[in-house]
Amino acid sequence: MRWSKPLRVHLGVLVVASLLCTSMPIIWMAFRQGSDAAVNAGVQQMRGMSLRLIEGYRNTLEGGTEAVALASTLPQLVSPPPQDMKAKQELFLEILRNVPEATSVYAGYPDGSYLQVINAGRRDVRQTLSAPDDTAFAIRTIAERQSAHVLSTLGFLDSKARPIGERDMEDASFDPRQRPWYQAVVQDGVPVSVGPYVTGTLKVPTLTIAAPMKDDGRVVAGINIHLQTVGRLLDAQGISPHARAYIIDGSGHLVAHSDPEIMSRIIAIWSRTSGAFATTANRFDASLETVARLRRDPAFANGGLARLDLDGESYLVQIAPVSVSGLFQGSTAAIVVPLEDLVAEANRLLVRNLLIAGAFVLAGVAASVVLSRMVSRSLYRLADEARRIGDLDVGEKALSHSWITEINTLAGALSASRHAIGQFALYVPREVVRRIVSPEGRAVVKAKRQDVTVLFTDIRDFTTISEQNSPEDVVDTLSAYFELLNTIAEGQGGTVVQYLGDSIFVMWNAPVPDMQHVEHGCRCALAMKAAVDGLNEENRRNGRPELFTRFGLHTGPAVVGSFGAISRQQYTAMGDTINVASRLEGLNKEFGTSILASSAIHDAVADRFEFRPLGLVQVKGRAEKVDLWELVEESG
Numbered sequence: 001m002r003w004s005k006p007l008r009v010h011l012g013v014l015v016v017a018s019l020l021c022t023s024m025p026i027i028w029m030a031f032r033q034g035s036d037a038a039v040n041a042g043v044q045q046m047r048g049m050s051l052r053l054i055e056g057y058r059n060t061l062e063g064g065t066e067a068v069a070l071a072s073t074l075p076q077l078v079s080p081p082p083q084d085m086k087a088k089q090e091l092f093l094e095i096l097r098n099v100p101e102a103t104s105v106y107a108g109y110p111d112g113s114y115l116q117v118i119n120a121g122r123r124d125v126r127q128t129l130s131a132p133d134d135t136a137f138a139i140r141t142i143a144e145r146q147s148a149h150v151l152s153t154l155g156f157l158d159s160k161a162r163p164i165g166e167r168d169m170e171d172a173s174f175d176p177r178q179r180p181w182y183q184a185v186v187q188d189g190v191p192v193s194v195g196p197y198v199t200g201t202l203k204v205p206t207l208t209i210a211a212p213m214k215d216d217g218r219v220v221a222g223i224n225i226h227l228q229t230v231g232r233l234l235d236a237q238g239i240s241p242h243a244r245a246y247i248i249d250g251s252g253h254l255v256a257h258s259d260p261e262i263m264s265r266i267i268a269i270w271s272r273t274s275g276a277f278a279t280t281a282n283r284f285d286a287s288l289e290t291v292a293r294l295r296r297d298p299a300f301a302n303g304g305l306a307r308l309d310l311d312g313e314s315y316l317v318q319i320a321p322v323s324v325s326g327l328f329q330g331s332t333a334a335i336v337v338p339l340e341d342l343v344a345e346a347n348r349l350l351v352r353n354l355l356i357a358g359a360f361v362l363a364g365v366a367a368s369v370v371l372s373r374m375v376s377r378s379l380y381r382l383a384d385e386a387r388r389i390g391d392l393d394v395g396e397k398a399l400s401h402s403w404i405t406e407i408n409t410l411a412g413a414l415s416a417s418r419h420a421i422g423q424f425a426l427y428v429p430r431e432v433v434r435r436i437v438s439p440e441g442r443a444v445v446k447a448k449r450q451d452v453t454v455l456f457t458d459i460r461d462f463t464t465i466s467e468q469n470s471p472e473d474v475v476d477t478l479s480a481y482f483e484l485l486n487t488i489a490e491g492q493g494g495t496v497v498q499y500l501g502d503s504i505f506v507m508w509n510a511p512v513p514d515m516q517h518v519e520h521g522c523r524c525a526l527a528m529k530a531a532v533d534g535l536n537e538e539n540r541r542n543g544r545p546e547l548f549t550r551f552g553l554h555t556g557p558a559v560v561g562s563f564g565a566i567s568r569q570q571y572t573a574m575g576d577t578i579n580v581a582s583r584l585e586g587l588n589k590e591f592g593t594s595i596l597a598s599s600a601i602h603d604a605v606a607d608r609f610e611f612r613p614l615g616l617v618q619v620k621g622r623a624e625k626v627d628l629w630e631l632v633e634e635s636g
Contacts, residue, residue, distance in 0.1 A: 016361055024357070060101045061193075064209045064223040067095040067105065068191065071221040072211045078219050080113035081143040082151065092117035093137060093161055095223065103206065103226045104199075108176025110218040112145035116201060120156070128202055131156050132165055140201055142174065174201070176220070181210040185220045196227055196255055205267055207255075227256055227267055243337040246285065247322065250330020252292040254284065286310050287317065291334045295319050307339070314339040447561025452573055453508040453521035453601075454555070454581040455494070457485065457528065460548040460589070462502040469545055477544050478502065484531050492524035493517075497572050503585075507573055510560040518555050518604040522631055525551045525595045552585025553597040553631065555604060580626060583619040587628065599627035609634050 071077060074091055076084035092105040096119045103125070106116035118138040120126050129138050136159040143151040155166040176182050184192040191211035199206050210222035246257040257263045262284045290308050294317065297304075306317045319334045459465070459481075466474050482499065489496050489506045493514050498505040506524065508517035528551065536546040558575035584596040591614060602611050614628040 020361065060099075060225060061207075061209065063099040064102060064225055065191070067099050067102070068209050068211045068221050068223050071095065071105070071107070072213050075215060077107055077221060078213050078215045080109040080111055081115045081141050085115075085141075088115055089117065089139060089161075093157075096137065099223065101225050103202065103204075103224045105223050106140075106176075106221070108179065108182045108220045108222070110177070112142070112175050112177055114140070114142040114174065114176045116140040118201065125202060128204075129154065129156075134158050134164065137161065140169070142176075145175075181208045181222050182220050185210045185212050185222075186218060189217050196249075199224060227263070242341050243335065244285070245333065245335045246288075248288065248292065248295075248332050248334065252288075254288060255331070257285065285336075287315065287334075287336045291317060291319055291332070291336070295332050447559050447563065449557055449559050450510060451517075451556065452510050452558050452560060452577065453517040453553070454558070454573070454578055455489075455504075455506040455521055455525055456552040456582045456585040457504045457506075458550050458585050459502040460550060462547075465545045465547070473544060477539065477547065481532070481535065481547055484535055485528050488527045488531055489524055492520045492527065494520065494524055505572075507560075510573065511571070518601060519608060521553055521555070522597070522601065522605055522609050523634065525553055525631060526634060529594055549594070550585050550588035551595040551631075552581045552583070552588070553595065553601050554581035554584060555598070555600045556580075576622075579621065580619060583622070584626070584628070587617060587619070591628075591630070593630045595631040597629045597631045599629065601631070602627075602629045607635070 071091060074087070076087040077091070081088070088107070092115075095105045096102055096117060100119075102119060104116050104118040106114065108114055116139070118125065118129070118140065120129060120131055120135045120138045125131075125138075126133065126135055129135075131138055135156045137157040139153075139155040139157065141151065141153050141155070152169040153166055154169050156164050158164050180197055181192065181194045184194055189212055191209065193207070193209055195207035196205045197208070198204065205227045206224040207227065208222055208224050210220050213219040213221065244258050247255040249255050254266060257266060265284060287308070287310055290310070294306050304318070306319075308315050308317055316337045316339055317334060319332050322331050322333045469477075482504070485504055486496055489504070492508075493512065494506040494508050495511065496504060497507050506521075508514050508521050514520060529549065532547060532549045536548075538544075539546055554577055556575075556577035558573040558577045560573045562569040562571050563574065564570050580598060584598060588594060588596055593614075596614075597611065610632040612630040612632055614630060616625040617628045619626050
């Protein structure tokens, strides 16, 4: 007997256990399969993204390589400027139109001459060159360096290559023979890649591809690709929101990054330091050190997938070499994806499935409760019948019916027993034993002390109104009045505690906490007054009595909870705060006002509502006077 429980408990536990035993393994298997599928799909995306990234990077560099190779075969390019300027200019313009990632194309000569055509379509390039707004290309020329007067000019062309301006450049100190690309080509006699380094004209970090002219190895043609252009090729958002891609050079230094903010910082470092402190950029991404180590491992150097942990998070990493035509040897592209991003959808599905399973469990519990109640209700009725018979309470009672045959049979037997004993009791004196019913459970809300805002309302001369109008009219008018005020109180977060005749007792901050309970109480009183004025307009048109309402507002501590007898209780509030609010409502009659508030109300919301001071007033039943204020309106 000590371990006996109601039928609904046993049935509920059985149903819940059955549902959990069947649903949890299925959900877990679906989650594992979903996670594995998500990771595999992410891996495939990484492979595809890696191929696209490398292809885009190589296409950019290959476009530059092919352009330089073409330029190195043009005979007119061998002669230093200003000779054959038209042919040189047309070739360079054509290259820039076909290699949009290039920032400039140029040629350096052994006498120090220099010709450069710059893509000036970007605003920052035009600002650096102080070029007109409609400039599409700029041509920088340094010629006759060996003469007394060096020719150094900067010309501007529009999108159709028509001249729109030209100016002399006083600074002719730029010497292509001192640039790294020229020295590397002349020294090795083959096409070379240089960079990142800072360009002499635009002063921006760039990658360079340069090659010697076939007819004269001391003449060098080159093309520049801005680092920021390279950074835009590394978009990895297609894999996940937090995926990133970057390029590192043969020395393990960060060259370009998919994150625009990191890319801007890289460019700023190169622009400031001319690459002298390039390793500073490696601190921008914590995965660089690991990637630099992985590319020395044959298992990962050519596209193998690795998993690493950084700062407590797991990542998938894929790296691949990105050298082009023998240039940029040692450069590597890397894609780094948080594992959490790949399994995020699987996690969302897990949560959804758990919620669905929870819903089924709750439905099962509800079904078990309904089923158990249907069975236990009949059993309780039979037990009650047996107890009545034992107490000799044998009054006739309708036979209860159940959908369970055995219970109906037992009910019929008990009914026959009750009838037989009842007939016998007609002849035998008996003592009636009363049943003692003890209350089940405790009060829903335990009384406790807390701050509340209280509003009392009352209708002026309601007794006279009741006397002068029929009860039906009074009931209809009062019903509309209560409905209106109750709606406003609930709309302002208040709780209507009691209807006391024609009065209403409204409270805030209990039972629902409200940090702005004083403000809501004031706003509610003003809204009620306005609403009652509108109701009176309608009552005048319909011939109903007008209801002039008085309001009392106070805030402070009170004891709030359930009060009353054991068998019947009521939720309400008690204390001086409640009494003062009730007294303030009554004082409206003396001052000819509608809404009276205490100083506690005024001090709490004086910055949000307009009040009119009425001074200290003696309140009935209270030794201490109350500082009285009339609530006029909301500020603003």
